[in-house]
Amino acid sequence: MSLPPVPPTRIDFTPEDADWIAEKIKEVLGTGRLTLGGYGEELEKQFAALHGAKHAVAVNSGTASLEIMLRIADVAGKDVLIPANTFFATASAVIAAGGNPILMDTDPTTLSTTAAEVERRLTPKTVGIMIVHIAGFITHEMPAIVDLAKRKGLWLMEDAAHAHLATLDGKHAGTFGWAGSFSFYPTKVMTSAEGGIIITDDEKMATEARIYRDQGKASFFQNSHIRMGYNWRLSEPHAIIGLRHLQSLPQMIANRRRIAAKYDAALSSANGVRPMLPPKGCAANYYKYVVMLPDGVDRVTLKTWLKDEHGVQCSGEVYEFPLHKHPVLTQLDPGNLTGAEIACGRQMCLPIFASMTDAEADRVIAALDAAKRQGLV
Ligand SMILES: Cc1ncc(COP(=O)(O)O)c(C=O)c1O
Numbered sequence: 001m002s003l004p005p006v007p008p009t010r011i012d013f014t015p016e017d018a019d020w021i022a023e024k025i026k027e028v029l030g031t032g033r034l035t036l037g038g039y040g041e042e043l044e045k046q047f048a049a050l051h052g053a054k055h056a057v058a059v060n061s062g063t064a065s066l067e068i069m070l071r072i073a074d075v076a077g078k079d080v081l082i083p084a085n086t087f088f089a090t091a092s093a094v095i096a097a098g099g100n101p102i103l104m105d106t107d108p109t110t111l112s113t114t115a116a117e118v119e120r121r122l123t124p125k126t127v128g129i130m131i132v133h134i135a136g137f138i139t140h141e142m143p144a145i146v147d148l149a150k151r152k153g154l155w156l157m158e159d160a161a162h163a164h165l166a167t168l169d170g171k172h173a174g175t176f177g178w179a180g181s182f183s184f185y186p187t188k189v190m191t192s193a194e195g196g197i198i199i200t201d202d203e204k205m206a207t208e209a210r211i212y213r214d215q216g217k218a219s220f221f222q223n224s225h226i227r228m229g230y231n232w233r234l235s236e237p238h239a240i241i242g243l244r245h246l247q248s249l250p251q252m253i254a255n256r257r258r259i260a261a262k263y264d265a266a267l268s269s270a271n272g273v274r275p276m277l278p279p280k281g282c283a284a285n286y287y288k289y290v291v292m293l294p295d296g297v298d299r300v301t302l303k304t305w306l307k308d309e310h311g312v313q314c315s316g317e318v319y320e321f322p323l324h325k326h327p328v329l330t331q332l333d334p335g336n337l338t339g340a341e342i343a344c345g346r347q348m349c350l351p352i353f354a355s356m357t358d359a360e361a362d363r364v365i366a367a368l369d370a371a372k373r374q375g376l377v
Pocket of ligand 1: 089
């Protein structure tokens with residue numbers, strides 16, 4: 001009898017989680033308080049506390065949280081540095097807020113950027129820097145980037161869509177600069193189905209974010225619009241789902257770390273792949289487990305073989321190609337982003353999720369060994 005496939009990821013809600021969520025949703029259906037209510041507030045309180053931040057503002061996506069932060073930073077007509085190796089929304093949020101994204105290259109050993117690269121890409125119109133913690137890794141260069149931003153009088157913000165509870169020297173993702181943005185999209189390390197959240201220590205940023213997320217209204221009960229906001233509200237059913245996952249988050253990440261440690265111990269260039277190890281001082285959350293393939297390996301052939309012969313389904317890459325390779329963003333290409341092209345071109349993500357078993361991880365390792373024997377890596 002053949003074994004069931006090992007999926008690239010699994011979105012885990014236990015039957016107890018489902019019961020709890022159903023009960024709370026029934027309760028809010030009864031009260032009619034379906035948006036911007038007590039569960040959203042509780043999600044904010046607990047998320048901020050867990051990440052060591054003073055304030056959190058929940059919204060309806062990670063894209064919304066980015067755009068709100070950028071609107072508050074007033075980027076219209078100005079340049080914002082963002083990595084080339086990131087998701088479309090990091091760039092589209094800058095553009096939607098009226099700003100001009102300037103792409104920075106990638107250090108393939110961290111999947112992030114460096115302080116030297118930030119400095120190289122500065123323009124006279126640069127007002128801020130958006131760092132993205134790809135795969136839940138925080139680069140060891142963060143303190144140098146924080147210093148550089150201070151020296152140059154620029155703000156620093158983080159797109160921490162991947163990085164819930166990841167730390168560098170004990171400091172949480174999202175707390176290095178002015179504000180941090182997280183996504184609760186279903187495949188992230190925790191989900192509210194759809195949703196996002198901003199964390200900040202700046203009370204003014206938090207107050208403004210609450211105004212922006214609710215159509216720029218002066219307050220919930222006032223119909224006077226004082227900012228160019230939008231409907232970025234998180235509904236109570238979404239907040240309830242997110243709150244339940246948040247309560248399991250430390251355990252879910254501990255499980256991801258256990259699987260990652262198993263992969264780290266078993267995989268090396270002897271298997272034809274190089275595991276991406278977290279930068280020094282970083283406790284990654286392993287949103288993704290990334291390995292680098294040697295130059296010349298045909299990633300598509302390898303992944304198809306792992307799936308067809310061993311039932312091991314490697315997900316899409318974190319990013320298969322950098323931002324400037326997307327047809328709608330080619331105008332952002334400054335022409336010299338080879339680090340990002342290498343990082344995207346050679347990576348492969350192995351299955352990892354909170355409920356993954358040791359036996360499933362062993363199957364992935366055995367399948368990679370077999371691919372090596374087969375000459376595919
Ligand atoms: C790096 C990054 N930024 C922003 C986002 C946008 O988050 P959302 O899908 O919740 O809008 C994502 C989500 O996929 C992401 O990976």
